[in-house]
Amino acid sequence: MHSHPHVAPAPAEEALRGAELRVTAQRVAVYRALAMHPHSSADAVFGQVREAVPGIALPSVHNVLGDLVSANVVRRVSLPDSDRALYELAQPADNHHHVQCVVCGSVQDVECAVGHAPCLTPSQSHGMRVLEATVTFRAICSECERKSSSND
Numbered sequence: 001m002h003s004h005p006h007v008a009p010a011p012a013e014e015a016l017r018g019a020e021l022r023v024t025a026q027r028v029a030v031y032r033a034l035a036m037h038p039h040s041s042a043d044a045v046f047g048q049v050r051e052a053v054p055g056i057a058l059p060s061v062h063n064v065l066g067d068l069v070s071a072n073v074v075r076r077v078s079l080p081d082s083d084r085a086l087y088e089l090a091q092p093a094d095n096h097h098h099v100q101c102v103v104c105g106s107v108q109d110v111e112c113a114v115g116h117a118p119c120l121t122p123s124q125s126h127g128m129r130v131l132e133a134t135v136t137f138r139a140i141c142s143e144c145e146r147k148s149s150s151n152d
């Protein structure tokens with residue numbers, strides 16, 4: 001009896017192989033961290049993976065994130081009210097936007113209003129072919145609003 005039970009690959013491993021990346025413990029851990037906590041900074045990812053991958057250092061997390069971004073497995077988002085880049089898993093044909101609290105910086109996904117890129121047409125494209133519009137709705141979350149009104 002040498003039958004191997006068919007074990008479906010974990011999503012992280014499937015995504016890495018699909019992008020022709022070697023499956024490493026560090027890459028899998030970073031992928032899983034972002035699956036659980038989208039819009040994390042490199043520091044936050046480091047905090048999440050250091051338990052799963054003993055001995056991993058912050059520069060390695062930056063390297064892994066760079067590899068995953070280059071391979072389109074991870075998307076890097078720069079938001080006006082975050083002082084550092086945030087990362088989330090990249091989904092094919094995903095054109096979602098973000099709403100961010102200007103006080104605490106918390107981020108949520110917002111569905112694209114039109115459903116495909118670019119969802120906004122610029123009044124003047126200066127001869128360039130527009131690929132996408134990156135929209136960030138700047139907002140105040142209900143928790144921050146509550147805090148500010150109770151301070152008055």
Ligand SMILES: [Zn+2]
Pocket residue numbers: 101102103104105106140141142143144145
């Ligand atoms: Zn807030």
Ligand SMILES: [Zn+2]
Pocket residue numbers: 038039088096097098108109
């Ligand atoms: Zn997002």
